[in-house]
């Protein structure tokens with residue numbers, strides 16, 4: 174029996190609904206599969222926690238998480254309670270950085286049974302590999318002067334190490350998917366960091382002679398996600414560009430509510446973290462309307478990462494089945510509740526289909 | 529008779545085809561309208577010019593342009609001849625900055641007769657107002673260390689003056705369109721420049737009590753362009769965010785080949801510049817396949833800016849008519865040549881329709 178320890182952080186808003194929903198499904202999967210066990214520990218870190226303790230997580234929060242095999246996160250943020258830059262940097266980004274989760278991986282593909290906003294989605298199936306530790310998201314910067322003369326400066330910091338790491342990851346993935354790698358750049362407008370990005374891309378690609386590559390400016394690439402997503406396979410981007418492209422990728426699938434993400438620690442020193450792309454959506458919190466598919470697909474990525482490929486495949490089949498069969502929430506045009514979707518997934522898992 | 533002097537820079541690639549095409553149409557319009565005159569002076573500045581002179585434009589290039597009423601530009605860039613960051617910064621961005629063209633305005637709307645990549649374009653009609661002089665496109669930055677330790681730093685510089693100017697412009701436009709203004713931010717991840725951006729937005733909106741506003745993170749906003757563009761009216765963004773959103777906006781229309789842009793000098797000291805969103809597309813240069821609609825719509829924006837609203841409206845009618853009637857180039861699914869489209873527009877202009 175393979176046993177894994179998982180730190181579970183539901184966080185804010187609908188995170189508090191979809192994380193328990195995903196755990197019900199994971200426990201059912203554990204039971205029907207019979208060859209792995211997930212030991213869960215829950216952490217109440219969130220904006221509510223902030224209100225009580227003045228921080229999003231305890232001072233030794235990272236130490237508390239360090240020994241787990243993975244972190245399973247819902248959503249962070251409740252702007253009416255705590256400003257976003259405090260809640261997110263205090264928890265989500267704190268873990269990404271504290272645990273050297275340098276890579277963020279997010280798939281986007283067409284599903285049978287879901288209507289894409291695109292007229293011709295053409296079975297697109299792509300994977301965005303995002304630099305997750307630096308770049309445009311930096312804590313270096315500040316303001317000067319005041320009144321009408323005020324200026325704000327924000328440094329984008331790109332290191333060879335981090336850029337090379339994300340490129341290597343993208344090319345490895347390109348090799349596994351036997352496809353090609355597109356790099357998101359903007360070296361025609363952003364003239365220090367982006368030419369550097371391009372150089373590292375060109376350097377790393379020398380080691381992968383079998384892989385087809387292209388480099389596209391982020392403006393044209395964002396447009397190409399809309400006009401021809403089926404021409405993309407692996408797409409590698411900076412922290413900001415990856416962020417933008419993955420939200421577009423999520424939208425193309427029919428709803429951001431189904432998109433998953435993995436924050437990967439590649440040096441093996443710390444746990445990786447799994448969290449859906451969607452936010453905490455406080456406006457629909459507590460109504461039982463949240464789409465649990467994003468959190469479930471995220472669980473699937475976690476299982477895959479832990480090495481439980483069979484369980485991961487079974488869960489993916491269940492997700493595909495339920496979507497195709499039409500038990501979907503409002504954001505996907507259905508009228509199912511969170512509970513209805515969870516039940517349908519569990520039924521699939523316990524039915525003949527898994528035998 | 530109203531008379532205007534126009535500096536015309538065809539530039540590179542298909543710029544050399546669509547600019548002359550637009551001039552033919554403008555001259556026809558001038559003739560049928562009979563109440564304005566455009567005096568054209570052509571400038572050969574381009575990558576070819578660079579090869580010969582070692583610069584994209586003469587040292588006194590800006591002085592040569594200064595007295596014109598407007599600059600009419602095709603496209604800049606030919607990466608096989610001159611690296612993009614040299615050609616673009618040496619000509620396009622040089623003019624934008626040298627002439628304090630702080631605002632870049634780009635419309636995007638659905639056209640009858642064009643198929644959008646969206647399944648339900650819902651008659652979207654929006655206008656992106658982009659900060660055009662600073663922000664992420666800065667010349668401040670550099671590199672340090674070498675080999676595996678190398679880092680590149682790029683400063684994003686946001687000034688109160690420039691941010692306030694673009695906000696004011698957006699709110700004025702929102703007022704004229706009697707709609708609402710959406711600000712593109714990313715203050716949850718980019719924690720110095722974007723909270724500053726938000727502050728200025730909130731400050732300026734106090735002076736426009738009638739205008740509905742929202743602030744959306746760029747990732748969610750880019751996704752919303754795909755899922756519900758019809759909910760947007762005026763969208764205000766930084767140099768980079770505006771760049772990305774306008775390419776998506778262009779794609780939504782059916783082809784980037786039709787999208788126009790105005791680079792507006794707001795202090796009245798220098799000419800404004802009008803250039804389509806598309807690039808120089810060297811791959812299709814010289815084949816007579818380029819879509820002239822982007823350059824024609826750009827001409828329409830120039831006429832509007834010069835105060836020739838009637839001529840501008842007539843030209844817009846001609847564009848709409850020709851698109852609806854189906855005389856369109858390959859990028860729009862048709863088989864018309866540049867020449868065919870120009871002829872169809874000219875026929876419209878000289879026909880009964882203008883009487």
Ligand SMILES: CC(C)[C@H](C(=O)O)[C@@H](O)C(=O)O
Nearest residue numbers: 361362392616620621771805
């Ligand atoms: C060519 C490039 C520098 C330019 C920009 O990013 O400003 C272009 O994409 C545009 O939008 O006009």
Ligand SMILES: CC(C)[C@H](C(=O)O)[C@@H](O)C(=O)O
Nearest residue numbers: 261265266416450716717747
């Ligand atoms: C909430 C925000 C800081 C975050 C990001 O930009 O990284 C989110 O958009 C994401 O993509 O995970």
